[in-house]
Amino acid sequence: MMKLLSLKRPVNMLVLANILAFGLLYYYKKPYDKMVLIEGLIVTGLICLSYFFIIKKNMGDGYLFLVVSMLSSLGVLMIYRLDQDRGFKQILWLVIGIGLFFMSYYLYGKVKIKDKLMFYYYAASIFLFMTTLVIGSSINGSRNWILIGGYSFQPSEIIKILFVLTIACYFKNSEQIIFNSKSVNLKWKLDNTKIISKIAFFLMVYSYIGFLVMQREWGTALLLFLIFFMVLYVFDNDIKLLLLNGAIAAIGGIGGYFFVHHIKIRVQMWLDPWADIAGKGYQITQSMFAISAGGFFGRGIGLGDPYLIPEVKTDFIFSAICEEMGVFGGIAVILLYFLLVYRGFKIALYIKDLFKKTVALGITLMFGFQTFIIIGGVIKLIPLTGITLPFISYGGSSLVSGFIALGILQALSKECYSGEEDVSDAEEQ
Amino acid sequence: MQKNNKIIHVLILMCTIFFSLMAYLTYFQLFTGKKMESNAFNRRQQLKEDDTKRGDIYDRNGVVLAESTNIKGKWQRKYPYGSLYSHVIGYNSEIYGRALIEQKYNSYLLDINELKSVMGISNSLLKGEKVGNNLYLTIDNKLQKLANELLGAKKGAVVAMNPKTGEILAMVSKPGFDPNNSALTEKWKELVDSEDSPFLPRAVQGLYAPGSTFKVAVAALALEQDMEDIVFDDKGIINIDGKNFSNSNKKAYGKLGLEKALVVSSNVAFSQIGVKLGEKNLRDMANRIGMEKSISFDIPLSKSVFPYESMEKTDMAAVAIGQGKMLVTPLHMAMLASSIGNNGVMMKPILVSRVVDAEGKELKKWNPEKLGNTFTADTTKKVKNMMVKVVKEGTGRSAAVKGITVAGKTGTAENEQTINGANKEHAWFIGFAPAENPQIAVAVIVEYSGGSGGTISAPIAGKIMKDYLDR
Numbered sequence: 001m002m003k004l005l006s007l008k009r010p011v012n013m014l015v016l017a018n019i020l021a022f023g024l025l026y027y028y029k030k031p032y033d034k035m036v037l038i039e040g041l042i043v044t045g046l047i048c049l050s051y052f053f054i055i056k057k058n059m060g061d062g063y064l065f066l067v068v069s070m071l072s073s074l075g076v077l078m079i080y081r082l083d084q085d086r087g088f089k090q091i092l093w094l095v096i097g098i099g100l101f102f103m104s105y106y107l108y109g110k111v112k113i114k115d116k117l118m119f120y121y122y123a124a125s126i127f128l129f130m131t132t133l134v135i136g137s138s139i140n141g142s143r144n145w146i147l148i149g150g151y152s153f154q155p156s157e158i159i160k161i162l163f164v165l166t167i168a169c170y171f172k173n174s175e176q177i178i179f180n181s182k183s184v185n186l187k188w189k190l191d192n193t194k195i196i197s198k199i200a201f202f203l204m205v206y207s208y209i210g211f212l213v214m215q216r217e218w219g220t221a222l223l224l225f226l227i228f229f230m231v232l233y234v235f236d237n238d239i240k241l242l243l244l245n246g247a248i249a250a251i252g253g254i255g256g257y258f259f260v261h262h263i264k265i266r267v268q269m270w271l272d273p274w275a276d277i278a279g280k281g282y283q284i285t286q287s288m289f290a291i292s293a294g295g296f297f298g299r300g301i302g303l304g305d306p307y308l309i310p311e312v313k314t315d316f317i318f319s320a321i322c323e324e325m326g327v328f329g330g331i332a333v334i335l336l337y338f339l340l341v342y343r344g345f346k347i348a349l350y351i352k353d354l355f356k357k358t359v360a361l362g363i364t365l366m367f368g369f370q371t372f373i374i375i376g377g378v379i380k381l382i383p384l385t386g387i388t389l390p391f392i393s394y395g396g397s398s399l400v401s402g403f404i405a406l407g408i409l410q411a412l413s414k415e416c417y418s419g420e421e422d423v424s425d426a427e428e429q
Numbered sequence: 430m431q432k433n434n435k436i437i438h439v440l441i442l443m444c445t446i447f448f449s450l451m452a453y454l455t456y457f458q459l460f461t462g463k464k465m466e467s468n469a470f471n472r473r474q475q476l477k478e479d480d481t482k483r484g485d486i487y488d489r490n491g492v493v494l495a496e497s498t499n500i501k502g503k504w505q506r507k508y509p510y511g512s513l514y515s516h517v518i519g520y521n522s523e524i525y526g527r528a529l530i531e532q533k534y535n536s537y538l539l540d541i542n543e544l545k546s547v548m549g550i551s552n553s554l555l556k557g558e559k560v561g562n563n564l565y566l567t568i569d570n571k572l573q574k575l576a577n578e579l580l581g582a583k584k585g586a587v588v589a590m591n592p593k594t595g596e597i598l599a600m601v602s603k604p605g606f607d608p609n610n611s612a613l614t615e616k617w618k619e620l621v622d623s624e625d626s627p628f629l630p631r632a633v634q635g636l637y638a639p640g641s642t643f644k645v646a647v648a649a650l651a652l653e654q655d656m657e658d659i660v661f662d663d664k665g666i667i668n669i670d671g672k673n674f675s676n677s678n679k680k681a682y683g684k685l686g687l688e689k690a691l692v693v694s695s696n697v698a699f700s701q702i703g704v705k706l707g708e709k710n711l712r713d714m715a716n717r718i719g720m721e722k723s724i725s726f727d728i729p730l731s732k733s734v735f736p737y738e739s740m741e742k743t744d745m746a747a748v749a750i751g752q753g754k755m756l757v758t759p760l761h762m763a764m765l766a767s768s769i770g771n772n773g774v775m776m777k778p779i780l781v782s783r784v785v786d787a788e789g790k791e792l793k794k795w796n797p798e799k800l801g802n803t804f805t806a807d808t809t810k811k812v813k814n815m816m817v818k819v820v821k822e823g824t825g826r827s828a829a830v831k832g833i834t835v836a837g838k839t840g841t842a843e844n845e846q847t848i849n850g851a852n853k854e855h856a857w858f859i860g861f862a863p864a865e866n867p868q869i870a871v872a873v874i875v876e877y878s879g880g881s882g883g884t885i886s887a888p889i890a891g892k893i894m895k896d897y898l899d900r
Contacts, residue, residue, distance in 0.1 A: 289471040
């Protein structure tokens, strides 16, 4: 019993943090709102159940889910504090997300030919891109949403995962199924040392980025490029090729600054948001006001005015956290992400199979860079590009895709830590 | 495995970028965070103000000069004395912002502590209602009211201060305005457009030629330069380098020494003294009494100016009779008079003496502070005696108070309107009392009055000193 309550058990720390957070929100928000406590109970209960299930079933790394749970609890809390209706919805998405986490974990284990499906991943991505272009609707100036039965869905969130799987297939260097039925059995032997394969691969990668640019998803485009660039650095020994890609990106970036109005504005508002504080610089300066208002210890959950920032529930949620929980709270969040990224790197290091290694690294980089791009943007360290903060920002697509990616990472950790992989030096739990 | 080495490189990159996030966040909070609070686009300040009771402002005896009352859940600023403190306390308006004390002491009045805001410790955790801190001014409400009445509808300023401590006892600038919110909103446009500049706090920002009151400083300088026994033959007018300097009404005083020259305010004598003293001495003296110096004060105080790159003889003569390009603020002249009364020690002017929190605990207190020495104690003693004679038998007789020795000097300053022959001189008086142990120093200016300092300003100063010393 004592052991169950001990703070040395990480899950108890999460329970304690949630009791404090939801308790304080209940206490500060007048009039008292019992739903806060009920929600806290649901979220915490769900997380504990899932966690015990992961441990009982020996599903690999026990920390991945815990860290992410902590982040999503914080997300639900902040969103509920900002907008009660959206808070409820976010809890619903969290339940679905956790469901999909387990589903993606099992599905990943079931599909044995997952490293041979490059063309399918790519085709699915292109299909999603096309659908968005044809029937997509635009929200906030970016035409990157699909409306299905009253729910909006952002295909690029799923495309990110497909992108990681696509590049992983390439670096595995294995036979790829193009078409496989009883009559036709087409395969293509990838040989990533051959120049023709390389060109085909780069075309694929840049077509992803091209589509994203067309949809004005600068943040995601940058994210995918960074993942690709890092993976290329790790798995391809051709330095010239790496530099070539770097140069292409640099030219693209500089060209974007001069010829694309939106990018130019983003950069200018990064350099001097005060010049147009009432207009284009409004959002970023409001974010800075919020962070500065919070000080180091924050104004207290429910006691600040983060609602003054436009789009605070999605892109700018980190500023809201800083205002109410202070810079120390913000740093704690950054450290949680770092913990997640660190666990991801550990898996990528231990795992032997090249496909799995690339997937593990790709997903880890996805979490890491996405966090950096948006937090760096809202604190004005780098130019702001609209992208969600993984697991915290409001939005079903983002949360669900995050959990799907986490499910894959969880499955990889299971293979790497439990010896299904050929591991001799990976004894750690 | 080489790939793993490269993965470690990427991990190091990740560490770096995550660390840069944390470092920048800390840097931002430490070094740029504080500046954000007062930005007009940051509505937090206004939101905080709406539910914080802004602190009250009291005079030295605890009389309420500004207070906040809650009307239908909203805090309203009230100034019970209307325009009396418009140029001391200023105003606090949702629409027009803040001025003077209300602006400078905003953080105290709203209890916004820099440390507290950076550390982010919320007040409401400790207290239920947010209440700001109260200010105590050095102003004496009774004296302020009297000065206001004496100035009446005339334009100008009165400054009364304690020469030994620098505490401002009364400071009136006219015309004023009603700073109460409804009145301010109603009259704003009219006030802004008015040619009388009702928003100008003349006592601290009005710049005037000091006229003959400046002879006090020149006499002190002459004494320092061993000119005590100098004698002039005053024929009512003198020509220096082709420019005429004449006495008031061209009156000729005949043979006179330094003391007599000050008592009758002889321009003929002083213009010659100025030339004799020379540029170096005059500059040095101007520097010592604080011309061209920013003096820190509780509300924005303009620099008195001495804008000479090089001085001709005519410039020296003009400066010695308080004319020329030199301009001073009324508060600065009160400080000059104070320093003569205070053995040559010029004190820093103080308007706000204490900050006290809602429970009555003193948070901050400002003590008298020396600004510098103007003249030696010996010199000021001699000048003081001359100034006593000015009031006893000279131009300043109407400042005399029965039973009290008053020291003073009048001034009737030419200005841009008198050049064209208009009868629009500024009427000045500076002085202090009792001469043997000064308790109050006064500077009075009635601008474009058309009368002399002796007839217009000296009686005002006399009555103020009498009222204060009779208590």
